[in-house]
Amino acid sequence: MTAVLEVSNLRKTFGGIVAVDGVSFEVRAGEILGIIGPNGSGKSTLFNCVLGQLQPSAGEVRIDDKLTTGMRPCDLNRLGVSRTFQLLQVFPQLSVRDNLILAGQEHQGSMVSRLFGRADAGMSHAAGQMVDFFRLSHLADEPAGSLSFGQQKLLDAAMAFMAGPRLVLLDEPAGGVNLTMLGHLRERLHAYHAERSATFVVIEHQMEFVMALCTRVLVLAEGRLIAEGRPQDIRRDPTVIDAYLGH
Amino acid sequence: MTRLGGIVVAVAAVAAVAAPFFLKPFGIFLISTWAVLTIAAIGLNLTLGYAGQISLAQGAFVGIGAYTVALLTLAGVPFFVAFIAAGLLCFAIGWVLGYPALRVQHHYLAFVTLAFSTLVFLVLRNEEWLTNGIYGIAGTLRPTLFGWPMGGARHFYFLCLGVLAALSLATWWILRSPWGRAFVALRENPIRALSLGLDTRRYTLMAFAIGSSLGGLSGALYAPLVQFIEPNSFTLGLSFNLLLMVIVGGSGHFFGPFVGALIAVLLPEWLRVTEGYYLIVYAAAVMVMMAVCPTGVLGLIERAARMLTGRRKAAGTQALTEGAGT
Numbered sequence: 001m002t003a004v005l006e007v008s009n010l011r012k013t014f015g016g017i018v019a020v021d022g023v024s025f026e027v028r029a030g031e032i033l034g035i036i037g038p039n040g041s042g043k044s045t046l047f048n049c050v051l052g053q054l055q056p057s058a059g060e061v062r063i064d065d066k067l068t069t070g071m072r073p074c075d076l077n078r079l080g081v082s083r084t085f086q087l088l089q090v091f092p093q094l095s096v097r098d099n100l101i102l103a104g105q106e107h108q109g110s111m112v113s114r115l116f117g118r119a120d121a122g123m124s125h126a127a128g129q130m131v132d133f134f135r136l137s138h139l140a141d142e143p144a145g146s147l148s149f150g151q152q153k154l155l156d157a158a159m160a161f162m163a164g165p166r167l168v169l170l171d172e173p174a175g176g177v178n179l180t181m182l183g184h185l186r187e188r189l190h191a192y193h194a195e196r197s198a199t200f201v202v203i204e205h206q207m208e209f210v211m212a213l214c215t216r217v218l219v220l221a222e223g224r225l226i227a228e229g230r231p232q233d234i235r236r237d238p239t240v241i242d243a244y245l246g247h
Numbered sequence: 248m249t250r251l252g253g254i255v256v257a258v259a260a261v262a263a264v265a266a267p268f269f270l271k272p273f274g275i276f277l278i279s280t281w282a283v284l285t286i287a288a289i290g291l292n293l294t295l296g297y298a299g300q301i302s303l304a305q306g307a308f309v310g311i312g313a314y315t316v317a318l319l320t321l322a323g324v325p326f327f328v329a330f331i332a333a334g335l336l337c338f339a340i341g342w343v344l345g346y347p348a349l350r351v352q353h354h355y356l357a358f359v360t361l362a363f364s365t366l367v368f369l370v371l372r373n374e375e376w377l378t379n380g381i382y383g384i385a386g387t388l389r390p391t392l393f394g395w396p397m398g399g400a401r402h403f404y405f406l407c408l409g410v411l412a413a414l415s416l417a418t419w420w421i422l423r424s425p426w427g428r429a430f431v432a433l434r435e436n437p438i439r440a441l442s443l444g445l446d447t448r449r450y451t452l453m454a455f456a457i458g459s460s461l462g463g464l465s466g467a468l469y470a471p472l473v474q475f476i477e478p479n480s481f482t483l484g485l486s487f488n489l490l491l492m493v494i495v496g497g498s499g500h501f502f503g504p505f506v507g508a509l510i511a512v513l514l515p516e517w518l519r520v521t522e523g524y525y526l527i528v529y530a531a532a533v534m535v536m537m538a539v540c541p542t543g544v545l546g547l548i549e550r551a552a553r554m555l556t557g558r559r560k561a562a563g564t565q566a567l568t569e570g571a572g573t
Contacts, residue, residue: 051442053438053441053442072441072446073441073442074441074442074443074444074445074446074447077441077442077443077444078444082442082443083442085439085442089436089438089439089442090436090439091431091432091435091436091439091440092435093431093435094428094431094432094435098428101425101428102425102428102429102432102440102443102445103443105425105428105429106425106429106443106444106445106446107444108425111426111446111449114424114425114426115421115424115425115426116424117424117425119423119424119425120425121425159443162443163443163444
């Protein structure tokens with residue numbers, strides 16, 4: 001299988017603090033890779049470096065064999081790389097439908113053609129399908145800010161999928177979501193994965209969620225990769241248990 | 248827009264057309280000033296109300312537009328060419344002024360634009376070879392439109408109203424297009440917008456450029472309206488006044504600038520009966536208004552309409568802040 005994402009020797013420092021310390025890994029097409037690790041182990045920083053939100057201090061990121069280190073998030077997004085955020089990141093005053101249209105509109109035509117084209121950039125139909133898929137149809141015209149936390153999490157995921165990405169990085173999709181909503185979210189992620197044969201990378205604390213969703217797991221601790229393997233093996237790995245429980 | 252909203256807008260439009268037939272020359276001058284300043288306020292509303300980029304330089308752009316038209320028409324350039332030139336020049340300068348906004352936001356950005364405003368004032372005052380300094384420029388002629396002289400107060404008012412209508416339509420088109428959605432995204436969450444493929448850089452610069460060019464076009468009508476311009480007309484005071492119009496009317500509401508400009512132009516006149524106290528009363532009225540309805544007059548109307556119809560909408564910011572705390 002070919003690598004969709006290849007990270008080599010990635011390093012990120014903030015002043016004297018080394019947040020990510022020479023991390024290398026590959027993500028193969030179609031897999032769901034989990035990244036776990038204690039708080040402060042550098043998971044989100046790693047994501048931000050891969051996605052261009054932060055500039056890595058050293059190392060390389062390749063997507064489909066193309067060097068993308070230092071590319072802007074908006075350009076990466078248009079290459080088919082999408083993400084969700086750990087904290088809520090929807091546009092509260094826009095309706096659910098407009099949030100979704102916005103998530104897809106920049107992939108349609110050019111900036112000039114969008115100005116003179118249709119108000120919905122031709123995305124209404126796709127947005128309608130997406131609210132159905134994530135079972136948010138009854139809320140489509142409500143402002144996103146009026147949704148519950150779990151519903152906003154679903155919307156956040158739906159937005160990440162709106163442009164039909166091939167690679168999606170999900171930053172703690174289960175964080176703060178109640179159990180019913182969590183099962184629903186997992187089912188939707190599985191369904192999307194099966195339908196589009198997309199590739200996922202998931203940062204998560206919720207072990208049950210990781211076990212049920214991921215095919216392979218990486219473990220980060222203090223900015224370094226300390227283990228890699230199948231979820232059931234990782235759970236019993238003494239180095240991993242040690243990293244979580246402290247020294 | 249609801250049907251009621253449509254009726255209100257239609258009635259207001261009819262009133263705007265009929266008004267000069269019932270007013271004395273000074274009244275016509277006031278509503279012309281309203282039409283001209285509304286254009287600048289629409290521009291600021293786009294930059295600040297929709298795209299969330301604070302600017303204290305809108306008055307400076309009105310000045311640049313006014314001087315461009317005054318100088319070009321004096322040099323023999325036809326008014327409508329000068330008018331377009333003022334818009335284009337302010338578009339370009341606004342684009343450049345947008346660059347600081349890519350690095351700083353909120354009150355820091357306010358300071359950058361404030362410095363720019365001061366800079367423009369100093370150029371207008373000190374570069375006498377170009378601007379005639381504190382003596383100003385008199386005698387900007389009102390144009391002739393298709394053989395119709397626009398010199399009379401009423402005719403010129405209709406020109407201003409026509410330009411206001413055309414520019415409002417253009418702005419409405421921009422805001423209803425995907426650009427409008429992108430501007431709001433810029434205001435609400437630029438980081439998320441960037442991760443969804445929005446070139447936030449280009450949209451930020453565009454928001455500044457379009458808003459500034461509307462400021463310039465407003466100034467391009469201001470010069471022939473008052474027929475005497477001098478640097479003191481375009482100090483920070485005008486920028487603050489325009490900011491006040493946007494906020495009092497309802498920042499981020501399409502018709503906010505129309506209402507805000509009306510209040511800012513008419514209220515001081517109505518308060519003239521209080522003689523020396525009118526500035527105090529005016530200031531107090533603005534403060535009370537901001538305390539009672541920080542979302543402006545249109546925000547207040549929207550809230551009242553929502554209470555009447557019993558529909559709950561918007562007000563979603565609370566959920567966001569709650570979420571950010573987890």
